[in-house]
Amino acid sequence: MSDKSGFDPKRRSFLGAMAAAAGVTLAPGVILYGISRSSPATAKAAGAEASSAVRWGMLIDLGRCDNGCDDCVSACAEENGLRGFGRPETDAQWIRKVEIKNPQTGNSKSLPVMCQHCEDPPCVDVCPTGASFKRADGIVLVNKHTCIGCRYCMMACPYKARSFVHEALEDQKPHAPRGKGTVESCTLCVHRIDDNRQPACVEACSDTGGGAMLFGDLNDPDSEISRRVAKYASQQIRADLGLNPGIRYRNL
């Protein structure tokens, strides 16, 4: 990480360089698919525990993700009750659109970046209280009952996926508790997943966006996402770190 500028938009060029280094392995003649709206095959009963047989993941096809579209971002804010305070540097951000540009060709892409739900999450490694944890089904979460707000996980996350709540909040969504002094990030809409529904961003993307996001169980060889990652080349961002994120990108 030679990016010394820290938390600033220059990270875009860093990501762009990464994309260029990885080589834009575009498969010519990519076939477009409709996103299946059916509930995940691995249905879970309300009283059942999350199963380690499942690994939730997402495949985002950047060929279908428009530069100007931020439906996933607004759906996330709406679903989880994220409201800004007009301070973009500290306002909570669970998902954001990052624009990358290949300096050689001028080709630009915009990709949604959220918590990548790593198999080996550095945020979990560094957390001094064990508040940052990975659920059995691969979803990385913050236990705000034990989070002391030290923000070590924010430093450790290579994706800049986590936010710290700086302001006292009120009227949170009942399914998304969040409060001052704790760190938070994309939960992959865990309350929806436990209810056998898709994350809000995926739903919004297929409803009004380009239908670029596909959510599913990476461990189930018959799931749509497993079939597609098997058939087509996909990438993880910063794959060199060996964290094995659950979020994969196509046409990066």
Add this chain to the structure above:
Amino acid sequence: MRLCRTCTGLLALMLIGVSALTGVVSAGESDIAGNALLPVIPPGAGDTCVEDTAFMRRNHMELLKHQRDETLLKGVRSEQYSLKECLSCHAVYGPDAIAVTVANPAHFCRSCHDYAAVSIDCFQCHASRPEVE
């Protein structure tokens, strides 16, 4: 003899105390809103709570704490002991027919915690009322 007198004095004091308490309780039953000494506990929706009242008064925090770990760490979302269900049954509606938040002293949780001088921080993160459409 001296000891006995002290005993009698104590007994008399206790009797006075008990009668005073009974007085408060009977006054509370007749005109509960006008009595500032006892908490005004709003009735919940439905016939019965998930456990009987005496048990809930003493142990609701244990149930909630157990459920929170089950839900957050393991993804068990049974409704019986969930805070969300507590708040939906015990929602107190204001004059505008919208459920009040914990900022209002009439809020179910607050009515008792104020009385017992218990300061809880649940609602720094959790919504204190059902979702307002």
